[in-house]
Amino acid sequence: MLRSIQGVAYSMQVQADRINVTANNIANINTRAYKKDVVNIKSFDDVLARAVNYDTGELINNVGAINFGSSIDQRRTDFEQGYLGQTGYNTDLAIRGDGFFTIETPDGIQYTRAGNFGIDQDGYLVTQDGDYVLGEKGRIYLPERTIKVNMQGDVSSVLQNQETLFLDKLQIAYFNDLKQLQKAENGNYLNPVGANLTNQGKSEILQEYLENSNVNMVKETQDMLDAKRNYESCQQVIKMLDDTIGKASNEIGKV
Amino acid sequence: MIQAFYTASAGMQAQQKNIDVISNNISNVNTPGYRIKRAEFQELLDFQTGKNNERVTTGYGTKIANITTMSLPDDINPLGMEIVGEGYFAVEDENGNRSYTKNGDFIKLERNGAYYLATKNNDYVLDVNNNRIQIDNNIQQALVSNGLLYPQGNNGEEGIRLAIYKFDSVEGLAMKNKDQYIETEYSSKPYLSTTSSVNSNYYDELAPLAMANQISEITRVVQTQMAYQLNSKTLQIVDEMAGMANHLRY
Numbered sequence: 001m002l003r004s005i006q007g008v009a010y011s012m013q014v015q016a017d018r019i020n021v022t023a024n025n026i027a028n029i030n031t032r033a034y035k036k037d038v039v040n041i042k043s044f045d046d047v048l049a050r051a052v053n054y055d056t057g058e059l060i061n062n063v064g065a066i067n068f069g070s071s072i073d074q075r076r077t078d079f080e081q082g083y084l085g086q087t088g089y090n091t092d093l094a095i096r097g098d099g100f101f102t103i104e105t106p107d108g109i110q111y112t113r114a115g116n117f118g119i120d121q122d123g124y125l126v127t128q129d130g131d132y133v134l135g136e137k138g139r140i141y142l143p144e145r146t147i148k149v150n151m152q153g154d155v156s157s158v159l160q161n162q163e164t165l166f167l168d169k170l171q172i173a174y175f176n177d178l179k180q181l182q183k184a185e186n187g188n189y190l191n192p193v194g195a196n197l198t199n200q201g202k203s204e205i206l207q208e209y210l211e212n213s214n215v216n217m218v219k220e221t222q223d224m225l226d227a228k229r230n231y232e233s234c235q236q237v238i239k240m241l242d243d244t245i246g247k248a249s250n251e252i253g254k255v
Numbered sequence: 256m257i258q259a260f261y262t263a264s265a266g267m268q269a270q271q272k273n274i275d276v277i278s279n280n281i282s283n284v285n286t287p288g289y290r291i292k293r294a295e296f297q298e299l300l301d302f303q304t305g306k307n308n309e310r311v312t313t314g315y316g317t318k319i320a321n322i323t324t325m326s327l328p329d330d331i332n333p334l335g336m337e338i339v340g341e342g343y344f345a346v347e348d349e350n351g352n353r354s355y356t357k358n359g360d361f362i363k364l365e366r367n368g369a370y371y372l373a374t375k376n377n378d379y380v381l382d383v384n385n386n387r388i389q390i391d392n393n394i395q396q397a398l399v400s401n402g403l404l405y406p407q408g409n410n411g412e413e414g415i416r417l418a419i420y421k422f423d424s425v426e427g428l429a430m431k432n433k434d435q436y437i438e439t440e441y442s443s444k445p446y447l448s449t450t451s452s453v454n455s456n457y458y459d460e461l462a463p464l465a466m467a468n469q470i471s472e473i474t475r476v477v478q479t480q481m482a483y484q485l486n487s488k489t490l491q492i493v494d495e496m497a498g499m500a501n502h503l504r505y
Contacts, residue, residue, distance in 0.1 A: 012500070015496075019492070019493060019496065020262065027265055027269070030270070031298055088471075089325050089326070182312065183312050217481070224489060
């Protein structure tokens, strides 16, 4: 009996963890290019229950498999494309496809899909944290502080005499296995397994667009209500088990 | 469990700040030269080291990482001018060949270390005395008052009156390129207009821009409100769940 209470209590904890993740997705619904987290739930390993003779220790028969509840297996990031919204500012870039912008930070190379860039006082293309956006030749210097990017990711500047000067091509990174990517503090991604990079992949760069988060409001609300109802059921079961134990301990033998 | 309380409230606080930024933008739609500000969100992450030394991250909400001031779009020309009344600007090329235009989308042209007011195809703009107009390199925006241009920043210098010519029969003008014309024998001689004057059209160009921004700002208000609502819903649900845990035993 007490064991079943514990199993249900684990399940309550799992539902609470689900709410934590959903709440974080909802909080980041307006974060540029935010990728939602999804939880996978697993049950504890099954154990085989056996009936044995107490006196001799002899096996009578196998009762069957039981398990003691569930836990969070893993949290993974869903890299589904977020929808692209037009902003009208030419330092805003969005990727349609599966690539990532390559960023040079004080902590090394990182990757991001949030293209809300800016031009710093020295004329370099930078992220919101002031980290450099990399082209194939390195940091991207914009001599006239104007930027034009085509679908292939070629960056050019419009000079004062209206001529376009080609500067560099954006360094777009592709990965063999997106699951290997880890989130960094600033919303960028790290590639701890260095060999994960590949040149297989297709992307289009859209200027004056930004990628929005891929959080689906309806899905998250549904998830949250689902978790809440599961939580409620578990609570009811615990109450019921508690009542049953109460009966066993107080009412057996009562005249 | 309790984490989600703080996650949702962090979300609400960030959206509240976002609304502050947007409302400031909206109240400045009619401010000439005002640059739109935009709040940039960032996920809040907590780090732990897992059992195989891997990084386990937990998101606990969002914050406003930065409030960026957006630049004005490229097609806004601070040196742009327009003619009030009828007439044509007089311009000449390097060799002194005169032509006439109504297009006041001027730029600063550098020649031998000096800067001149010029059209986009590098023709010099002329004043009433048929002189090219020198402009100080630090001038970012055409300063025009009472029809006079102050190319040195209005530091006590005399204003320059731009040449505006009229023709008795404009039908007789010959087209030189897409917006420039030259006089012909049919167009009669050009004469200086006494009634027309010039004005900076910088702010006029900003007006449609402000209008467009107003629409996108309202869209963002709706988005923000939605996100705020959703976060408060989370808070409510988490609260109910905490209540259930408290009522396990009654």
